[in-house]
Amino acid sequence: MSLFGRRKPPAVGLDISSSVVKLLELSQQGGRGRAKYRVESYAVETLPPNAVVENNIADVEAVGQAIRKVVKKSGTRAKNGAIAVSGSSVITKTISMAASLSDKELEAQIEMEADQYVPYPLEEVNLDFEVLGPNEKNPEMRDVLLAACRAEHVDDRVAAMGIGGLDCSAVDVEAYALERACRELASQWPNSGEDLTVALADIGATTTTLNVLHNNRTIYTREQNFGGKQLTEEIQRRYGLSLEEAGMAKRNGGLPDSYGPEVLDPFKEAVAQQVNRAIQFFLGATPYNNVDLVVLAGGTSSIPGLDDLIHDRLGVDALLANPFTDMSLGSKVNAQALSNDASAMMIACGLALRSFD
Numbered sequence: 001m002s003l004f005g006r007r008k009p010p011a012v013g014l015d016i017s018s019s020v021v022k023l024l025e026l027s028q029q030g031g032r033g034r035a036k037y038r039v040e041s042y043a044v045e046t047l048p049p050n051a052v053v054e055n056n057i058a059d060v061e062a063v064g065q066a067i068r069k070v071v072k073k074s075g076t077r078a079k080n081g082a083i084a085v086s087g088s089s090v091i092t093k094t095i096s097m098a099a100s101l102s103d104k105e106l107e108a109q110i111e112m113e114a115d116q117y118v119p120y121p122l123e124e125v126n127l128d129f130e131v132l133g134p135n136e137k138n139p140e141m142r143d144v145l146l147a148a149c150r151a152e153h154v155d156d157r158v159a160a161m162g163i164g165g166l167d168c169s170a171v172d173v174e175a176y177a178l179e180r181a182c183r184e185l186a187s188q189w190p191n192s193g194e195d196l197t198v199a200l201a202d203i204g205a206t207t208t209t210l211n212v213l214h215n216n217r218t219i220y221t222r223e224q225n226f227g228g229k230q231l232t233e234e235i236q237r238r239y240g241l242s243l244e245e246a247g248m249a250k251r252n253g254g255l256p257d258s259y260g261p262e263v264l265d266p267f268k269e270a271v272a273q274q275v276n277r278a279i280q281f282f283l284g285a286t287p288y289n290n291v292d293l294v295v296l297a298g299g300t301s302s303i304p305g306l307d308d309l310i311h312d313r314l315g316v317d318a319l320l321a322n323p324f325t326d327m328s329l330g331s332k333v334n335a336q337a338l339s340n341d342a343s344a345m346m347i348a349c350g351l352a353l354r355s356f357d
Contacts, residue, residue, distance in 0.1 A: 011170065012025045014070075015083075018053070020143060022348045024041075025039070026329075031295065037327045037330065038330055039329050045066045056171075064164045079169060085171060086209075088223050094146070099142045124151055126148070129145060131144050174336065174347055178297070178350055189319075189348065196213075198213045198214075199278075199316075201278065201294060202346065210281075224274065228250075232247050272314070273313075275310055294314065294319070295318075295345060296310070301343045324339075
């Protein structure tokens with residue numbers, strides 16, 4: 001199974017996170033350059049506790065059953081799906097190869113040299129590459145993105161999809177799925193993202209991932225263990241609830257008046273600190289000396305007022321991601337529900353968009 005995949009029939013985007021499975025189906029109107037997209041179906045299904053641990057599927061059957069449920073809930077008739085593996089499980093490296101090589105020669109050369117870049121036996125990994133374009137310093141060379149992932153990470157996701165009734169058409173990397181979804185956001189940014197350094201903070205249940213884009217291309221990615229589950233656990237501890245009850249109370253309300261100032265506000269401050277810390281790591285590790293814009297994605301990002309707080313604390317404009325602003329909606333899609341979930345659907349959106357690359 002290749003990581004970037006090859007062209008296949010249109011596929012749903014399927015984002016398997018630590019707490020939920022998200023499905024998104026898009027269609028396209030208009031040709032390349034003037035394409036408009038429509039959301040045909042989408043759904044979200046909660047995963048059982050510990051079905052996915054540290055980005056790895058621990059219970060393939062449970063994840064497969066959740067996929068089956070999310071497919072049924074969405075109403076899609078699609079039989080193919082694109083999935084992604086997390087950046088922490090993927091090794092990527094940009095290498096330069098002779099521009100004169102044919103595609104077949106390029107593939108053979110990369111397979112021959114791959115053991116220089118991959119610290120695992122090649123029979124234990126899925127390996128793929130994507131040509132990025134001419135090398136800026138030497139026109140006789142072209143830059144190639146090499147990606148390798150332990151086969152078990154890919155195989156478990158493909159097996160879960162099979163249980164859920166979908167064939168796997170492509171395996172992507174989460175950072176590149178997010179980059180693709182950002183194309184739908186760039187029209188909302190100053191100068192459509194050109195000459196901008198944009199920090200995309202994807203704040204999930206257990207992991208916060210910082211992806212930094214410059215000129216709308218990913219230049220840096222870093223994961224850290226922090227997410228919305230910490231708020232759920234604090235609600236559980238503070239109010240004597242089960243984890244499931246705490247999660248429902250977090251989503252639906254009904255907590256005491258003290259919840260805002262005593263629990264939610266300190267958590268929002270902690271999120272702002274984590275985002276700031278991740279950005280400082282980026283600035284310290286790269287030649288870049290500033291970030292022009294912060295974009296918030298992931299389920300935790302939709303906490304009311306979080307974007308304003310980050311703007312105040314970091315002194316940088318902060319926006320909540322919504323890749324569906326310029327998309328039309330099919331008759332099966334609940335507009336309000338999609339709007340509520342929009343910032344959490346970035347990876348699923350990027351995966352669904354790859355059908356039209």
